[in-house]
Amino acid sequence: MKILILGSGGVGGYFGAKLAISGADVSFVARGKHFHSISKKGLRLQSSLGNIIIKQTSVFESSRDAGIADVIMNCVKMWDLEDASYDLKYNLDKKSIVIPFQNGIDSEKILCKTLGNNHVVGGLAHISSKISKPGVIDHNGKLAKLIFGVIKENKSRSTLASIEKFKKLCLKANIDTHISGNISLEIWKKFIFLVAFSGVTTLTKKPIGLIRRNKDLRDFFYLVMEEVFEIAEKFGIRFKENPLANWERIIDAMPFNYRASMYEDLRRGRKLELPWLSLRVVQLGRQFKVNTPKNLEIVRGLESYIDGKS
Known part of the structure; x- marks a missing residue:
């Protein structure tokens, strides 16, 4: 092969x-x-x-x-x-x-x-x-x-x-x-976490360890995931159990210095995958009439860097 x-x-x-x-x-x-x-x-x-x-x-x-x-x-x-x-x-x-x-x-x-x-x-x-x-x-x-x-x-x-x-x-x-x-289910499970992980580590320029021990940032992270979860259900994805609870356990076990690849792209002045992450969530939110203020905050904070260094 x-x-x-x-x-x-x-x-x-x-x-x-x-x-x-x-x-x-x-x-x-x-x-x-x-x-x-x-x-x-x-x-x-x-x-x-x-x-x-x-x-x-x-x-x-x-x-x-x-x-x-x-x-x-x-x-x-x-x-x-x-x-x-x-x-x-x-x-x-x-x-x-x-x-x-x-x-x-x-x-x-x-x-x-x-x-x-x-x-x-x-x-x-x-x-x-x-x-x-x-x-x-x-x-x-x-x-x-x-x-x-x-x-x-x-x-x-x-x-x-x-x-x-x-x-x-x-x-x-x-x-x-x-x-x-059910590969679509698996892709959406990851997407729920990834949108928050990519968006929040990149917007704050902090690793997951600093985010999870700061109450305000941790709360923000989970609110981003909740918005994506609501979009997933509107999209027709059916979860046997709430994936946020599982992600909480995984996030708490992640190495302190974990950062998203989008953070590395920002640091090196490269294009960002924002249009396929938080911006995609905002677009789907408008389509399904779901409010996505936290993802919109990420978009507004990073949109000037989408095509690389601004």
């Missing part, structure tokens, strides 16, 4: 490295200095779960040059997703699947539009990781989990077989991996 990592940053670089070191047939797509470093020196992963150095690996600057893949882990940022997906036609055959691991709730819809339903699988990653310097991925903490599953528009036998086979490869690579029978 050939695996293509489209976007070899914190998410793609981490999971791609784990798969590659386990013996899986993995190719990477990277850009700029990161590409040149990987092509010359290999890819290095620094993690409390174990450091990895892959001295020789297949890496490309464009997915067009990577050839046909059985599984494409699509890990580019949301603002690149649609444009990058058009080039994936060079990597697909009839049974190839594309699993998006972006932040947000819109990846599958975008990919179905550009690639057609029969290649798209739903997915999400739980991890805190980043490119610390070209060719090097830093993993923060011990959380590193993949969840994927078929979407309602694509439940073919070949897709089901492919995700089962891919799961086995991930488990062989010691990646915590689960196939969900």
Whole structure:
């Protein structure tokens, strides 16, 4: 099974490295200095779960040059997703699947539009990781989990077989991996937390440890999640139990210095994924007539940085 990592940053670089070191047939797509470093020196992963150095690996600057893949882990940022997906036609055959691991709730819809339903699988990653310097991925903490599953528009036998086979490869690579029978539910569960985590750590420029021990900031964090939870229910997502209670336990156990990738993007003057997070919540709030004042506060505080340094 050939695996293509489209976007070899914190998410793609981490999971791609784990798969590659386990013996899986993995190719990477990277850009700029990161590409040149990987092509010359290999890819290095620094993690409390174990450091990895892959001295020789297949890496490309464009997915067009990577050839046909059985599984494409699509890990580019949301603002690149649609444009990058058009080039994936060079990597697909009839049974190839594309699993998006972006932040947000819109990846599958975008990919179905550009690639057609029969290649798209739903997915999400739980991890805190980043490119610390070209060719090097830093993993923060011990959380590193993949969840994927078929979407309602694509439940073919070949897709089901492919995700089962891919799961086995991930488990062989010691990646915590689960196939969900309701991937939309899992994506929304993460979205509820992620909107708050990304928005609040970026707006305040503080790690989760400082936020959770400050009553005002902690309350603000949970009010943001409550707004997203209400939107999710209006959207038609049905929860067996309130996900906020589960997130509270997880948040209290997170490493003190956890920050969202959007905070790193702000710090480095890059584009922000705000349009697919708090701004998306505000837009859905207007659509469903739900008030979202806390998410609107995040939007107003960060909107001047959406396209990078203002």
